[in-house]
Amino acid sequence: MSAIDKAGSATNDDEGPLLEEATLRRLERLSLSVRSVSDAVGGRPGIRRVPAADFIDHRPYSPGDDRRHIDWHAAARHDGILVKVGRVPQAADVHLLIDRSPSVSAWPAKWRQLRRVAAALGWMALSGGDRLAAHAFPALDPRREGWSQAVGAGQARRWLAWLSTLRGAPSRRTLLSPAIRDLQSRSGPGGLLVILTDAWLDEDIDRVLAVRQGRWNLLLCTVLDRSEWDPEWSGPVMLQDSESGLTMELDLNPADQTAYRQQLLRRYEQIAALARSRGHIHVLISSDTPLETALVPYLQLQAALRR
Amino acid sequence: MTPQLALPWALGLLAVLPAILWLHRRRQPARRILVPSLGPWRIFDQVPSPSRRQFAGGWLLIAHLLAGLGLAVGASGLRLTRPGGPLAIILDASLSMGAAGRWDEAREAVNRLAAGREGPISLIILDERPRVLVRRSAEAGALDAATRDLPAPSGPETSGAPDLAGALSQAASLVADGDIVVVSDGALDLPALGATGSEVARISLLRIGAAVDNWGIIAVRLSRFDGTPQLFVKMAGRAASAERRRLRITADGRLLTDVLLPLPTAGEHQILLPLVGAETVSRLTVSLAGQDALPADDVWVLDAPMAGRPVQLVGASARLTRMLAGWPDLRVLPTGPGRMFAAENLALSIIAGGAPLGPWPSGPILFIGGEGATDTAQPLVWRGDLPPWLPHPGLPGLWVRSQALAGAEAPMSLATAGDRSVASLRVRDGRRIVTLALDPDAPELSVSRSWPRLLRWSIDLAMSGHQEALGQPSDAFKADDARARETDLHRLGRGWTETAPATSRITWPAPWRLAAALALGALLADGLLRGRRPARRAGAVPPTTAGP
Numbered sequence: 001m002s003a004i005d006k007a008g009s010a011t012n013d014d015e016g017p018l019l020e021e022a023t024l025r026r027l028e029r030l031s032l033s034v035r036s037v038s039d040a041v042g043g044r045p046g047i048r049r050v051p052a053a054d055f056i057d058h059r060p061y062s063p064g065d066d067r068r069h070i071d072w073h074a075a076a077r078h079d080g081i082l083v084k085v086g087r088v089p090q091a092a093d094v095h096l097l098i099d100r101s102p103s104v105s106a107w108p109a110k111w112r113q114l115r116r117v118a119a120a121l122g123w124m125a126l127s128g129g130d131r132l133a134a135h136a137f138p139a140l141d142p143r144r145e146g147w148s149q150a151v152g153a154g155q156a157r158r159w160l161a162w163l164s165t166l167r168g169a170p171s172r173r174t175l176l177s178p179a180i181r182d183l184q185s186r187s188g189p190g191g192l193l194v195i196l197t198d199a200w201l202d203e204d205i206d207r208v209l210a211v212r213q214g215r216w217n218l219l220l221c222t223v224l225d226r227s228e229w230d231p232e233w234s235g236p237v238m239l240q241d242s243e244s245g246l247t248m249e250l251d252l253n254p255a256d257q258t259a260y261r262q263q264l265l266r267r268y269e270q271i272a273a274l275a276r277s278r279g280h281i282h283v284l285i286s287s288d289t290p291l292e293t294a295l296v297p298y299l300q301l302q303a304a305l306r307r
Numbered sequence: 308m309t310p311q312l313a314l315p316w317a318l319g320l321l322a323v324l325p326a327i328l329w330l331h332r333r334r335q336p337a338r339r340i341l342v343p344s345l346g347p348w349r350i351f352d353q354v355p356s357p358s359r360r361q362f363a364g365g366w367l368l369i370a371h372l373l374a375g376l377g378l379a380v381g382a383s384g385l386r387l388t389r390p391g392g393p394l395a396i397i398l399d400a401s402l403s404m405g406a407a408g409r410w411d412e413a414r415e416a417v418n419r420l421a422a423g424r425e426g427p428i429s430l431i432i433l434d435e436r437p438r439v440l441v442r443r444s445a446e447a448g449a450l451d452a453a454t455r456d457l458p459a460p461s462g463p464e465t466s467g468a469p470d471l472a473g474a475l476s477q478a479a480s481l482v483a484d485g486d487i488v489v490v491s492d493g494a495l496d497l498p499a500l501g502a503t504g505s506e507v508a509r510i511s512l513l514r515i516g517a518a519v520d521n522w523g524i525i526a527v528r529l530s531r532f533d534g535t536p537q538l539f540v541k542m543a544g545r546a547a548s549a550e551r552r553r554l555r556i557t558a559d560g561r562l563l564t565d566v567l568l569p570l571p572t573a574g575e576h577q578i579l580l581p582l583v584g585a586e587t588v589s590r591l592t593v594s595l596a597g598q599d600a601l602p603a604d605d606v607w608v609l610d611a612p613m614a615g616r617p618v619q620l621v622g623a624s625a626r627l628t629r630m631l632a633g634w635p636d637l638r639v640l641p642t643g644p645g646r647m648f649a650a651e652n653l654a655l656s657i658i659a660g661g662a663p664l665g666p667w668p669s670g671p672i673l674f675i676g677g678e679g680a681t682d683t684a685q686p687l688v689w690r691g692d693l694p695p696w697l698p699h700p701g702l703p704g705l706w707v708r709s710q711a712l713a714g715a716e717a718p719m720s721l722a723t724a725g726d727r728s729v730a731s732l733r734v735r736d737g738r739r740i741v742t743l744a745l746d747p748d749a750p751e752l753s754v755s756r757s758w759p760r761l762l763r764w765s766i767d768l769a770m771s772g773h774q775e776a777l778g779q780p781s782d783a784f785k786a787d788d789a790r791a792r793e794t795d796l797h798r799l800g801r802g803w804t805e806t807a808p809a810t811s812r813i814t815w816p817a818p819w820r821l822a823a824a825l826a827l828g829a830l831l832a833d834g835l836l837r838g839r840r841p842a843r844r845a846g847a848v849p850p851t852t853a854g855p
Contacts, residue, residue: 103343103344104343107343198343200343200344200346225343233338233340236338237340238339238340239342240339240341241342241343242342242344244345247339264347267347
């Protein structure tokens with residue numbers, strides 16, 4: 001036995017591809033739903049009404065409008081020239097913030113599950129024509145270490161390869177809000193922000209969820225290792241924080257384990273409630289939950305995905 | 308009963324208690340678990356429960372603290388129960404106790420013994436004449452007050468062997484069935500318990516000091532033999548290596564002899580020196596040159612060495628008494644017939660008639676007279692084959708009236724008159740017994756000039772001796788050895804039950820101390836072994852896991 005046991009170190013990182021081919025095919029049929037979109041035009045229907053072939057309504061012609069959208073029949077029935085307006089498919093900006101701190105990366109199953117979720121979301125975004133950017137934190141140089149923005153299904157394989165090579169980073173403090181601020185300063189006016197983390201941060205989760213609503217839709221995916229939920233050890237132990245190194249001596253009995261689980265559940269309930277109050281979506285994923293049963297049905301329930 | 312600490316400084320061992328706490332802080336649980344975050348576990352910091360919030364170490368820590376406390380208190384000599392009963396302390400005040408701080412150590416030991424005792428305590432000073440300094444005192448500070456100003460033994464005047472038997476006898480009369488502790492540096496033979504007057508007192512020795520390198524003069528005797536004074540000097544001691552030291556003899560400040568002596572590493576050395584012209588000196592000083600641990604025993608002073616040696620005269624006529632009293636180096640103590648001193652400090656007992664009521668004197672004896680004296684005098688004839696070591700007395704023309712020897716026991720006949728042996732010598736128990744079987748009051752002797760010379764020759768023969776005659780070198784002066792000055796030769800005497808200061812001042816049971824010491828040793832070993840893998844302190848060390 002090593003000097004320090006890790007809670008739940010059952011699998012290694014080299015278990016094959018993050019997503020199987022069958023899973024990829026299934027994900028291709030899904031698309032992300034974005035409740036608000038930017039001005040950019042892409043392959044996703046926008047809410048803003050602009051001159052378009054997909055007729056919804058008329059409006060008076062204004063200089064600069066495409067003449068091909070003039071409804072001559074309507075112009076004949078009315079006094080003025082009317083232009084057909086409709087929703088134009090637009091591309092969404094999808095940003096993934098991937099937590100690679102020791103509290104995640106030191107647990108292979110948890111680390112792999114987090115990357116599987118990231119891979120699935122990224123694959124769906126690229127397949128749906130959205131612009132995908134990914135940022136791993138903590139990072140010494142976020143501009144270089146992240147996945148630069150890319151569009152199109154042709155980038156999907158490269159995205160999977162990048163995720164497969166992503167490694168954990170040592171850190172004594174895990175701060176997410178600086179990464180979010182950096183992302184917002186560098187990115188466009190808004191988009192979908194997906195945060196993949198275990199939510200063990202060295203800051204108040206409230207600060208993380210205080211992302212400007214309306215321009216950014218936030219999906220908070222918290223990944224939990226099975227051993228975190230069901231600690232298998234008891235008796236006198238010394239617990240050591242994987243990041244800060246702080247230690248704590250305990251003499252655990254079954255009643256303590258129950259109290260611990262209740263405390264853990266209470267914490268995630270608080271995170272979920274806080275996310276809902278801010279208009280965000282929170283997903284809790286365990287390390288041993290199948291991707292289809294954990295991610296897809298929940299996103300369907302949240303109306304985040306549509307077939 | 309008030310608690311007392313024999314060694315208060317030993318309470319400094321209480322410093323092990325913080326050390327124990329520190330070692331327990333270093334202790335690590337059997338398993339270290341790396342968790343993503345201590346966050347959810349913090350509830351156990353805020354909600355203590357008896358099963359979980361016990362101090363790290365728990366009962367083991369309590370056991371260690373108790374062990375440390377027990378060790379400190381036990382070593383400090385906390386007296387929970389004090390032994391009772393009368394106690395007599397015999398403090399050796401012989402010369403060697405003045406060496407190398409032994410006297411202060413002895414006084415401290417006396418006070419420690421007294422501090423740990425309930426019941427009457429007596430203190431007896433042991434020297435040539437033992438005396439009771441404190442008699443059955445129940446006051447705690449009585450011994451301290453009595454010994455505070457007691458001078459350390461020093462100087463050549465402190466001579467003579469300590470009378471241990473007398474001291475024990477006095478102690479036994481004070482304690483009855485109590486305890487007698489002799490505080491000494493050890494060169495004392497325990498006399499038979501019967502000599503102490505008590506068969507039930509428990510006698511033990513509390514030994515003071517350690518053996519040191521020292522040579523000393525333990526016996527000096529100036530005797531006259533065949534008209535020439537001879538000085539006998541006996542030394543004893545030990546040293547790390549054999550050495551050569553000078554022996555100087557001065558008479559009234561005038562150097563008589565300076566001899567270089569080869570002294571062995573340990574044991575005794577004796578020398579016999581003729582001292583011509585020493586008869587008239589008033590003070591003879593014998594000194595051993597050089598330095599050692601006890602300078603006081605390097606000097607021996609004899610005042611009026613040739614005068615005043617006590618000789619008891621038993622049953623002698625007035626004429627014989629006057630004649631013997633005329634010699635200046637003899638202090639004649641005439642006694643009546645049948646009355647005799649058995650004292651050991653007599654140089655000679657001249658018995659001219661009668662027998663003792665008690666034991667015979669232990670020193671040399673000169674018998675004069677016998678039974679059935681002849682009516683006519685006969686010439687004294689010396690044996691032709693006298694031993695070469697025996698100076699021929701000469702004495703021509705001496706006529707004597709011989710008498711029958713009383714209780715002759717294979718004597719060595721020296722001279723005859725007629726068919727009777729008149730002068731004879733025998734050695735019994737290391738002492739010389741000379742017999743002149745003649746009538747000392749015969750009229751022809753009153754006008755003879757040879758008779759006083761024969762008498763003096765016989766006295767010198769009895770009071771001195773030669774190794775050729777006696778077989779053992781030290782036997783010649785065995786009587787003097789009994790009075791020899793005790794010096795720094797500290798082989799432990801015979802017959803003692805030694806006691807240690809610890810047993811008398813610490814009543815904490817030894818198994819407790821042993822158990823406490825073992826527990827502490829185990830803790831230290833455990834702490835050191837675990838110390839090879841030091842625990843992280845909060846926030847002091849970065850995490851060891853860098854991720855996959």
